[in-house]
Amino acid sequence: MTKIRLSLLFIFLVNYCLAQKEYQQLPKISGIxxxxxxxxxxxxxxxxxxxxxxxxxxxxCGHCQQLGSAFSNxxxxxxxxxxxxxxxNDKEYVDGFINMFAKNxxxxxxxxxxxxxxxxxxxxxKPTNYPATYIYDAAKRTLIASFQGENDLFKMLPFLK
Numbered sequence: 613m614t615k616i617r618l619s620l621l622f623i624f625l626v627n628y629c630l631a632q633k634e635y636q637q638l639p640k641i642s643g644i645x646x647x648x649x650x651x652x653x654x655x656x657x658x659x660x661x662x663x664x665x666x667x668x669x670x671x672x673c674g675h676c677q678q679l680g681s682a683f684s685n686x687x688x689x690x691x692x693x694x695x696x697x698x699x700x701n702d703k704e705y706v707d708g709f710i711n712m713f714a715k716n717x718x719x720x721x722x723x724x725x726x727x728x729x730x731x732x733x734x735x736x737x738k739p740t741n742y743p744a745t746y747i748y749d750a751a752k753r754t755l756i757a758s759f760q761g762e763n764d765l766f767k768m769l770p771f772l773k
Contacts, residue, residue, distance in 0.1 A: 638664070638753040639736040644698060647706050647725040654696065654726050659750045663693040663772065668733055668744040671701050671709035675763040676743040680714040682765035687716050687723065693772055694750070695723045698733055747771050 638658075646652035658664060667683075669676035683695065695717075699706055706725050710718060717723045733739070737746060741761030745768060748755055757771040 636755050638748050638755070641732065641736065643730060643732050644726050644728045647699075647703050647727050654698075657696075657724065659694045662750050663756065664748040664750050665693050665695045665772065666733075666737070666744075666746045666748075667695065667697045668737065668739050668742070668746075669697060669699055669709075670742050671699060671705040673742045675761060677709065677713045678763040679743050679745070679765065680709060680717070682763070683723075684714040684716040686765060687720055690772060691722065693722060693747075695720075696726055697724070698726045698728055700728050700731075700733075703727075 641655045642653070644654040646654070646657070667676075667679065669680065671677075680697070683690075687695075697706075697714075697717075699709075706727070710725070728734075737744065739760060743759075743761070743763065745759040745762065746755065747757045747768070757768070759768055762768070
């Protein structure tokens with residue numbers, strides 16, 4: 613009985629560790645598209661300089677709303693990064709999120725909103741909580757930092773500069 617328990621514990625721990633592993637290199641993205649134009653794919657919009665920031669969020673999530681508001685209030689100070697908000701929700705929910713919590717992000721050339729029509733982002737980035745924020749070096753395509761469930765922009769600022 614003890615061997616069975618130890619075996620099950622070992623299997624659980626291995627699966628847990630593997631499931632939590634973040635990709636150090638930016639994974640290839642194929643099906644995520646711009647919320648305003650389904651023909652505009654995220655993979656083609658990624659810059660090669662500065663920093664890439666992905667915020668995987670749900671428009672109805674309170675922590676996501678707080679983070680969206682924080683980015684909205686500080687966006688003028690973040691010209692060196694490209695901010696990609698990614699949701700699985702339809703356009704009307706995303707527009708509601710922007711209008712209620714992130715008005716200052718509208719029309720910014722370094723901010724865009726995207727839809728994952730399936731589960732590609734979840735499968736490739738393995739978020740564990742909303743919002744999930746990933747910061748990448750655009751040139752090297754390497755992960756700088758990630759934040760799971762964090763809505764305090766001030767904790768992220770050192771990695772955004």
